[in-house]
Amino acid sequence: xxxxxxxxxxxxxxxxxxxxxxxxxxxxxxxxxxxxxxxxxxxxxxxxxxxxxxxxxxxxxxxxxxxxxxxxxxxxxxxxxxxxxxxxxxxxxxxxxxxxxxxxxxxxxxxxxxxxxxxxxxxxxxxxxxxxxxxxxxxxxxxxxxxxxxxxxxxxxxxxxxxxxxxxxxxxxxxxxxxxxxxxxxxxxxxxxxxxxxxxxxxxxxxxxxxxxxxxxxxxxxxxxxxxxxxxxxxxxxxxxxxxxxxxxxxxxxxxxxxxxxxxxxxxxxxxxxxxxxxxxxxxxxxxxxxxxxxxxxxxxxxxxxxxxxxxxxxxxxxxxxxxxxxxxxxxxxxxxxxxxxxxxxxxxxxxxxxxxxxxxxxxxxxxxxxxxxxxxxxxxxxxxxxxxxxxxxxxxxxxxxxxxxxx
Amino acid sequence: xxxxxxxxxxxxxxxxxxxxxxxxxxxxxxxxxxxxxxxxxxxxxxxxxxxxxxxxxxxxxxxxxxxxxxxxxxxxxxxxxxxxxxxxxxxxxxxxxxxxxxxxxxxxxxxxxxxxxxxxxxxxxxxxxxxxxxxxxxxxxxxxxxxxxxxxxxxxxxxxxxxxxxxxxxxxxxxxxxxxxxxxxxxxxxxxxxxxxxxxxxxxxxxxxxxxxxxxxxxxxxxxxxxxxxxxxxxxxxxxxxxxxxxxxxxxxxxxxxxxxxxxxxxxxxxxxxxxxxxxxxxxxxxxxxxxxxxxxxxxxxxxxxxxxxxxxxxxxxxxxxxxxxxxxxxxxxxxxxxxxxxxxxxxxxxxxxxxxxxxxxxxxxxxxxxxxxxx
Numbered sequence: 001x002x003x004x005x006x007x008x009x010x011x012x013x014x015x016x017x018x019x020x021x022x023x024x025x026x027x028x029x030x031x032x033x034x035x036x037x038x039x040x041x042x043x044x045x046x047x048x049x050x051x052x053x054x055x056x057x058x059x060x061x062x063x064x065x066x067x068x069x070x071x072x073x074x075x076x077x078x079x080x081x082x083x084x085x086x087x088x089x090x091x092x093x094x095x096x097x098x099x100x101x102x103x104x105x106x107x108x109x110x111x112x113x114x115x116x117x118x119x120x121x122x123x124x125x126x127x128x129x130x131x132x133x134x135x136x137x138x139x140x141x142x143x144x145x146x147x148x149x150x151x152x153x154x155x156x157x158x159x160x161x162x163x164x165x166x167x168x169x170x171x172x173x174x175x176x177x178x179x180x181x182x183x184x185x186x187x188x189x190x191x192x193x194x195x196x197x198x199x200x201x202x203x204x205x206x207x208x209x210x211x212x213x214x215x216x217x218x219x220x221x222x223x224x225x226x227x228x229x230x231x232x233x234x235x236x237x238x239x240x241x242x243x244x245x246x247x248x249x250x251x252x253x254x255x256x257x258x259x260x261x262x263x264x265x266x267x268x269x270x271x272x273x274x275x276x277x278x279x280x281x282x283x284x285x286x287x288x289x290x291x292x293x294x295x296x297x298x299x300x301x302x303x304x305x306x307x308x309x310x311x312x313x314x315x316x317x318x319x320x321x322x323x324x325x326x327x328x329x330x331x332x333x334x335x336x337x338x339x340x341x342x343x344x345x346x347x348x349x350x351x352x353x354x355x356x357x358x359x360x361x362x363x364x365x366x367x368x369x370x371x372x373x374x375x376x377x378x379x380x381x382x383x384x385x386x387x388x389x390x391x392x393x394x395x396x397x398x399x400x401x402x403x404x405x406x407x408x
Numbered sequence: 409x410x411x412x413x414x415x416x417x418x419x420x421x422x423x424x425x426x427x428x429x430x431x432x433x434x435x436x437x438x439x440x441x442x443x444x445x446x447x448x449x450x451x452x453x454x455x456x457x458x459x460x461x462x463x464x465x466x467x468x469x470x471x472x473x474x475x476x477x478x479x480x481x482x483x484x485x486x487x488x489x490x491x492x493x494x495x496x497x498x499x500x501x502x503x504x505x506x507x508x509x510x511x512x513x514x515x516x517x518x519x520x521x522x523x524x525x526x527x528x529x530x531x532x533x534x535x536x537x538x539x540x541x542x543x544x545x546x547x548x549x550x551x552x553x554x555x556x557x558x559x560x561x562x563x564x565x566x567x568x569x570x571x572x573x574x575x576x577x578x579x580x581x582x583x584x585x586x587x588x589x590x591x592x593x594x595x596x597x598x599x600x601x602x603x604x605x606x607x608x609x610x611x612x613x614x615x616x617x618x619x620x621x622x623x624x625x626x627x628x629x630x631x632x633x634x635x636x637x638x639x640x641x642x643x644x645x646x647x648x649x650x651x652x653x654x655x656x657x658x659x660x661x662x663x664x665x666x667x668x669x670x671x672x673x674x675x676x677x678x679x680x681x682x683x684x685x686x687x688x689x690x691x692x693x694x695x696x697x698x699x700x701x702x703x704x705x706x707x708x709x710x711x712x713x714x715x716x717x718x719x720x721x722x723x724x725x726x727x728x729x730x731x732x733x734x735x736x737x738x739x740x741x742x743x744x745x746x747x748x749x750x751x752x753x754x755x756x757x758x759x760x761x762x763x764x765x766x767x768x769x770x771x772x773x774x775x776x777x778x779x780x781x782x783x784x
Binding site for chain 1: 417668676678680681684685687689696697698699700703713719722724726727775778779782783784
């Protein structure tokens with residue numbers, strides 16, 4: 001390219017590379033070799049608990065290394081160990097880190113550091129911020145979201161978990177569900193109803209709940225793919241001090257919006273290792289040939305359509321990063337990316353199932369056949385997590401295209 | 409990489425605004441309908457003004473040949489606006505196909521004699537590749553070239569030639585004993601005849617061209633047409649993608665505006681989720697297409713951080729063709745009965761969308777082209 005002006009982020013990028021060179025190995029760029037490497041395609045973890053615990057420990061250790069070297073909270077305030085740099089620096093760091101083999105820190109970052117951390121910073125009291133923020137960004141404390149309930153899905157403002165005033169704080173009673181990483185978490189951010197007579201958005205208060213308190217019970221929730229990534233969390237007369245309240249009493253909706261805005265930015269760009277490999281076109285091409293469909297015109301056509309859309313989705317992410325780097329405000333790209341990500345993974349799962357054929361139905365021990373079950377059984381969740389497709393389309397229709405709301 | 413003059417984001421937006429305002433004033437729907445009904449299928453005065461007042465054909469032609477030397481990223485803005493307005497005219501055939509083929513040939517003499525005319529709009533060029541089976545091929549032409557005392561004559565029939573009846577300069581692919589080659593034929597040459605065909609896309613005139621011992625001048629090396637036509641296809645695919653995105657966005661905007669204003673059962677139809685979700689799907693496809701076209705243009709301009717041009721062009725053509733076809737069809741659906749009438753402009757986009765999708769061979773062909781670029 002012929003651009004000549006110096007990139008203001010170049011020095012930061014150099015510093016990030018130096019840090020990563022000193023602490024991690026570069027990811028090998030070898031092409032996919034069929035039959036080699038881990039035989040996984042799934043999005044959700046299905047590891048036995050001791051393996052999963054080891055991965056969590058590695059994630060914590062890597063987050064600590066990042067924090068101690070100034071890359072643990074790039075956008076955070078210096079008083080909590082942050083660098084006070086822009087979100088674009090964050091993107092640049094992520095892009096560079098993707099070139100290295102480092103532990104997957106999703107268990108810490110997707111919810112805790114990505115969504116709850118900024119919420120505590122914006123709405124927490126000093127005591128709570130001092131106590132939790134450095135511990136979270138050092139990898140010691142894992143946070144989860146106590147938002148969803150059995151009766152409130154997309155309509156989050158419909159939460160029924162009650163918080164009632166006591167002399168020195170609050171007592172919480174209710175049930176949460178679909179709580180990712182609660183089995184590893186020390187704290188959770190709960191939305192509770194504090195005024196049942198107010199309009200539903202106006203009677204909610206947000207709290208930070210120490211999950212070791214008496215009355216908190218975390219039960220794994222097994223999902224259709226077989227693993228237990230999610231949990232049900234039962235809150236039975238849990239006493240929470242008032243200084244653990246986030247924001248105003250009955251002002252919890254505003255607090256929740258802070259969290260959700262950060263969520264929209266993160267879903268859709270995440271890639272766990274199994275899925276990332278499935279998304280590489282070399283892997284799908286190898287599947288086409290290895291399954292004996294190399295000359296099958298219909299299969300080739302479907303592969304080409306999926307490849308075109310996947311590649312264009314990657315171009316869209318690049319364009320978004322370029323726009324943000326040049327100082328533009330985020331547009332609708334994140335919601336569009338999330339929709340396309342779910343659609344593309346779903347199409348891949350079904351193409352793979354067709355290519356593998358009956359061998360998908362039972363584990364014959366052959367590499368690269370039964371393992372596609374993982375993606376197939378994850379696929380329905382892609383269209384639901386972070387907001388169902390229908391909710392995402394309402395958001396695009398109303399907030400981006402300016403269409404009128406459904407009359408209530 | 410191609411050396412191109414740089415332009416900032418702000419300048420690109422200014423250019424977009426200028427072209428959009430000009431086309432809104434002089435190439436509105438009624439003007440488009442008048443233009444396609446008259447000979448030669450576009451407004452010759454408007455074309456002259458686009459060339460002389462706005463200097464559009466000159467933009468992406470190198471300075472050495474009378475142009476401004478901008479790259480395809482810049483030209484993509486113009487193409488997007490022309491697609492949006494559905495402005496008929498020889499911009500695509502002359503600037504993208506003909507000038508593209510001359511540049512790809514690397515033929516210094518041909519470029520210096522032919523490109524300045526294309527740049528100032530005084531010459532309309534086109535490229536004649538396709539023969540009876542409708543395929544965009546780079547070899548195996550039934551049209552043959554014969555050397556006759558140091559000069560060449562062509563014999564054969566070309567079809568689906570854009571602007572073939574109004575072009576001043578035709579670049580014709582033909583077989584020679586040394587392999588396929590490209591030749592320049594001037595309108596009015598002996599043995600040349602062109603006849604306009606009925607077209608699906610009424611905004612882009614297409615002709616059949618017959619050559620009988622027609623004098624022609626070799627462009628580029630003998631036997632070099634395979635590479636020249638492959639290069640032109642990359643450039644033309646991304647240029648077409650830019651046009652498609654502009655047109656697709658026009659369809660989306662039209663559908664959204666109508667869904668806000670049209671009431672049924674006592675409320676705007678855009679408040680029904682069935683309609684709202686359709687429009688959101690259209691937005692998603694257009695957003696994806698925009699990214700694909702942009703990356704294709706950047707790749708064709710040789711940006712350091714862009715993917716290989718052949719890959720990005722194949723992706724752009726595939727994704728933008730599909731997106732434009734999809735939104736053009738759904739736009740009619742959102743408009744209900746009025747969208748199906750001749751008077752409503754929705755059909756002009758629908759016709760253009762399918763013709764564009766088939767221009768270089770159609771989905772089965774470009775999907776294989778994409779797989780080939782990836783070695784699948």
